[in-house]
Amino acid sequence: MPIAERFSAALAAVSAPALAAPELLPVRLSRACARVLAVDGAGLSMSDASGRRVPLGASSAAASTAEQMQFTAGEGPCVASQRTGQPVFAAEEDLRRRWPMFATLFLGGTPYRGVVALPLRSPPSGGGALDLYVTRGDAVAELDVFDAVAVGELISSALAEAAMWSTWSPAEGPDWLHGPAPRQRAAVWEAVGKIGVALDIGSAEALALLRVDAYAAGRSVDEVAADLLAGRRPLEELRADRPPGP
Structure with a gap:
């Protein structure tokens, strides 16, 4: 066939x-x-x-x-x-x-x-x-x-x-483009924007912070982003994870 x-x-x-x-x-x-x-x-x-x-x-x-x-x-x-x-x-x-x-x-x-x-x-x-x-x-x-x-x-x-x-x-x-998987990923970009505004950084650095946090915890970026938007993951903890500037 x-x-x-x-x-x-x-x-x-x-x-x-x-x-x-x-x-x-x-x-x-x-x-x-x-x-x-x-x-x-x-x-x-x-x-x-x-x-x-x-x-x-x-x-x-x-x-x-x-x-x-x-x-x-x-x-x-x-x-x-x-x-x-x-x-x-x-x-x-x-x-x-x-x-x-x-x-x-x-x-x-x-x-x-x-x-x-x-x-x-x-x-x-x-x-x-x-x-x-x-x-x-x-x-x-x-x-x-x-x-x-x-x-x-x-x-x-x-x-x-x-x-x-x-x-x-x-x-x-x-x-x-509007199924469950794309909608879940859209939350990541919302979280990236929130982090960028709060920490005054670009989207690439904000996504990198999410990735570092997720990898260290053995979780996915999608899970960490959902927790951040729901208030289960304080933004201050991500701020603390960010290396100091020059």
Whole structure:
């Protein structure tokens, strides 16, 4: 059966009523991708016009956690793939060697032992990437790359088609930019703005402070940002963590 037909069948199989909302299209696509490529997890992300990483959806909670760990570390296969526009294949030893901070979080906090990251043809709102996760490191070499690239093209087409047949403003973006994962990440940028104003620093330094705090606590930036906005994490503690100026 051609890969397009297999993907269509997998998408139909995972399209439960609970996932029918248009903003959950990336979740459905991720689950279909994991099913048809026989990997243990899959996730979709993109960079917005400002270069900020936005998760769109994932096949499972573990795959979502893997993306959050990559964002927390600020490094990893998907980041590299989006930057270079090239596929990245990384088993456990590659992860430890190339991205040690990410590897520590990823290998300690998920069941996965390998990642394949593929750039996606740019969706309407920015460059995208597809992360594939496997629980056996040797499964990275077993992946059918041609099928994976073809599925990436099918995913890009599905996102573009959904955007084409819906009404949205450039400021808001398509429906699939408003699912649970993008909304959670939006809280990070709100926290970054709050930190920047309070400490009189730029957004890059504010995000770096969040990352340092999250990494030290073994948590994700998304979790720390949510705590800060809810008042569970005092801003003064982040201020204390900031190194003194010259």
